[in-house]
Amino acid sequence: MSLEAQIAEWRQFLHRRRAIDDRDGVELEDHLRGEVAALTDAGLSSDEAFLVAVKRMGSLDDLSREFAREHSERLWKQLVVGEREDSPAARLAARTDGFVAVGLAISAALLLQLLPLSGYRMDDPGPFIWRNGILLVLAHVVAYFAWKRSGPLTGARLTRLLLPLVGAAIVVNLAPGDRQTQTAVLSTLHLPIALWLLVGVAYAGGRWMDSAARMHFVRYSGELAIYVVLIALGGIVFIAFTLMLFRAIGMNAELLVGRVIVPSGLAGVLLVASYLVEAKQSVVENMAPVLTRIFTPFFTVLLLGFLATMAWTHRPIDIQRDVLIAFDLLLVLVVGLVLYAASARDPQAPPGLFDQLQLVLVVAALLADLLALAAIGARITEYGLTPNRVAALGENLVLLVNLGWTAVTYARFVRGRGPFAALERWQTSFLPVHAAWAAVVVVVLPLVFGYR
């Protein structure tokens, strides 16, 4: 066999390793050729030189493991390095996984049916049903990952996961009555955000302090959202058919839908979707980053257009709750766009046009955030504090800090003054701050404002 053919075959073997991408292959091949050339110069035949060079390169298993350790983003779904996907053991593990996920989904759905025993209605949920429902379902998701990353499930780890859940259950049920007060609505909205951090801790399975593990969690959250939307679309069709079929025989299935099907569906979808993301069904693999790429230009234009219009017409921002929520969501979306672009980015690629575009987007969002803050500040000085305004003020400040430092690190990177990793580290280390503010809104705000 000729040397070229031997090298080509070796590249084929490299190619099968997911941790080693094509450019690494080119780099390693360059090395192999250098070694072969040096050895032939020293008098070896090309066959001998090739064998020695390959031997010196090290075994592919070891090499692939070392690459995997450094480039974990390339195989974030195969958290167990080195395990072949199609081995019988892996298949069995995937099946067990599925059973546990479905089992937990059923358990969540059944336990949800206990909530109406409180006397509140499931088909017209108030804060009580919503908050306890959210708690119940997310506790199951936490349980799923605590089981899956079973590793060393020490007492300390269990307490760290259980204590916040129990604490949250107590806190949200201290609120008197079931009225849609400002603080009740706010805490219902913020509870899932605060609890999502707990899901992250369970997901990371003891590696929460590791920036790469947090980035995996961000990827999981994005893929999960896409799976949930897809499954929910199916759910809507299912509900439509349920109503239609029973109407055909003159019966109204609305109560069945409202009390059983919708709550059970909502309970199950998160667990089943979590399982699907984990089971590396590559159907929508990395869909979140693709959507990010598509929508970043549009949102940049939208924000710039909005700022320009505001400057032109001098129209102030209307401080209503819906407007504020929408505004915050927009800013969170910008953070999300940056985060998902970062999560899919090759950390070693040099800054490109897309990075400049994202920098513009971040700066525009920063300006919009400042305008919103000014509007909220003016409102507070004029009319005093309300729970809505405090929540909005805090959120916009958190976003201001996040976007501000993101802009700084991104600008450094685009100008070649800093590594992209700095931006990634900032985003991942800031994740708990969002959850912490959400926790403040859930726990502290109702107390301070006397549940009004």
Place this chain on the structure above:
Amino acid sequence: MELGKDLVAASATPLVLAILAEGHSYGYAILKRVADLSAGELQWTDGMLYPVLHRLERQGLVAAEWGTADTGRRRKYYRITPEGRAQLADQRRQWQLVDDTLRGIWMKAEPA
């Protein structure tokens, strides 16, 4: 001589940074330089150099660029960054300290 695994891992960073501080280079040449400097005594598994280089690149201690070798093939060149130089100086002090300490003990134990 075969170095222990931990020592290889610990010495890889300062060695690579020190070699790149002499001027930009690429993978094979870096290993060659290691072999030359240690008169062939220090042996690494060749492939293990690359994850180390990629880690240093991610940490911003070295910067990489694709270029063309004399043979016309694509080759990835590495050069040290200012942060890399700072890190190298820092590592140098640490190794100096370890070296001084060990010398202190070994000189006492077996006086030359």
